[in-house]
Amino acid sequence: MEPESKTRIILATLDLLRQAGLSGAGINQIVEASAAPKGSIYHFFPGGKLELATVALEEAERKVGQWFREIFDQHEPIAGKMERLFADAAGNVEASGYTKSCPVAAVALDIDRDSEKLRAVCHKIFMTWQDIIAAGLDEVPEAERREAAELILAALEGALILSRSEATKDPLLRAGKTLGNILARRLQPAS
Amino acid sequence: MEPESKTRIILATLDLLRQAGLSGAGINQIVEASAAPKGSIYHFFPGGKLELATVALEEAERKVGQWFREIFDQHEPIAGKMERLFADAAGNVEASGYTKSCPVAAVALDIDRDSEKLRAVCHKIFMTWQDIIAAGLDEVPEAERREAAELILAALEGALILSRSEATKDPLLRAGKTLGNILARRLQPAS
Numbered sequence: 543m544e545p546e547s548k549t550r551i552i553l554a555t556l557d558l559l560r561q562a563g564l565s566g567a568g569i570n571q572i573v574e575a576s577a578a579p580k581g582s583i584y585h586f587f588p589g590g591k592l593e594l595a596t597v598a599l600e601e602a603e604r605k606v607g608q609w610f611r612e613i614f615d616q617h618e619p620i621a622g623k624m625e626r627l628f629a630d631a632a633g634n635v636e637a638s639g640y641t642k643s644c645p646v647a648a649v650a651l652d653i654d655r656d657s658e659k660l661r662a663v664c665h666k667i668f669m670t671w672q673d674i675i676a677a678g679l680d681e682v683p684e685a686e687r688r689e690a691a692e693l694i695l696a697a698l699e700g701a702l703i704l705s706r707s708e709a710t711k712d713p714l715l716r717a718g719k720t721l722g723n724i725l726a727r728r729l730q731p732a733s
Numbered sequence: 734m735e736p737e738s739k740t741r742i743i744l745a746t747l748d749l750l751r752q753a754g755l756s757g758a759g760i761n762q763i764v765e766a767s768a769a770p771k772g773s774i775y776h777f778f779p780g781g782k783l784e785l786a787t788v789a790l791e792e793a794e795r796k797v798g799q800w801f802r803e804i805f806d807q808h809e810p811i812a813g814k815m816e817r818l819f820a821d822a823a824g825n826v827e828a829s830g831y832t833k834s835c836p837v838a839a840v841a842l843d844i845d846r847d848s849e850k851l852r853a854v855c856h857k858i859f860m861t862w863q864d865i866i867a868a869g870l871d872e873v874p875e876a877e878r879r880e881a882a883e884l885i886l887a888a889l890e891g892a893l894i895l896s897r898s899e900a901t902k903d904p905l906l907r908a909g910k911t912l913g914n915i916l917a918r919r920l921q922p923a924s
Contacts, residue, residue, distance in 0.1 A: 566756050664898040696892040
């Protein structure tokens with residue numbers, strides 16, 4: 543079995559997770575989406591669905607982490623970073639016809655007793671992303687960066703939900719602008 | 734068939750939607766969770782799963798709307814409203830063992846071609862909730878209330894995801910506090 547079929551299986555799983563979370567990514571759906579034989583899925587991922595979901599989420603961790611780094615490594619005022627972050631996310635969700643967004647959020651909202659193991663995977667990814675965001679908030683006092691990063695990530699995940707629900711980029715674009723404004727304002731010296 | 738079995742079916746559906754969204758609320762799962770015969774589900778809801786999901790989401794709209802009204806009708810500084818909103822949400826998600834949160838968010842992240850009808854249902858509910866929040870932001874300049882309400886709802890939905898992923902109330906409690914602080918600060922006259 544060729545390594546490219548392994549990659550194809552991971553990417554198909556990731557795509558299904560972005561669309562409907564864990565409950566949308568059953569082995570049969572992965573077989574159909576990846577056009578890989580069921581045997582090759584168990585060959586590459588003997589742990590089945592949960593192992594495959596873990597690997598797919600870690601792939602998302604890297605991709606999204608890279609995107610966050612590109613934004614937060616810039617020397618740009620915080621309002622500009624917020625606008626770019628939310629505009630990029632809006633572009634991605636629009637490109638999917640408003641049917642796909644963050645796979646980690648979708649999985650976190652599906653966790654039950656059978657998939658309890660994935661909770662730690664989601665948590666670790668969210669922590670990694672918050673670290674990347676926090677490291678790029680050089681305008682924010684150091685003691686407050688971590689909490690600001692958490693709020694930014696929460697607002698992004700929530701605005702993705704609102705944009706999916708109305709099939710427009712507007713909630714993301716507005717949330718990025720509003721958040722950028724109030725964060726920038728928060729940084730001005732008290733009157 | 735007694736009306737109480739109709740209510741039982743709706744509440745069981747709502748509970749399943751809070752847990753894993755649409756893909757977790759199949760007719761068989763609703764039969765099992767409600768202990769209602771399958772025939773009675775189709776008797777009350779001839780439209781099947783999508784009709785039942787719509788009715789269950791509308792029930793959530795009322796319950797959550799009532800909760801928002803109780804918070805946003807108070808004469809209290811905005812930071813206090815934020816703390817109460819996020820602390821209440823944290824208490825609810827903790828009470829579910831971090832397995833249940835907002836049914837509308839969970840459904841919005843599951844929408845595909847087969848469930849496209851539910852997009853408008855989710856959108857309408859989010860708009861109603863934003864109206865309730867906006868009406869209670871009397872400290873915020875009127876022209877900015879709607880966008881502030883949208884950011885508050887986005888941050889709440891996103892922080893629910895973060896809290897579920899780490900099975901602690903902390904992300905919600907911190908997000909409520911941070912958001913309350915920056916919104917309150919935003920309202921001070923410019924220096």
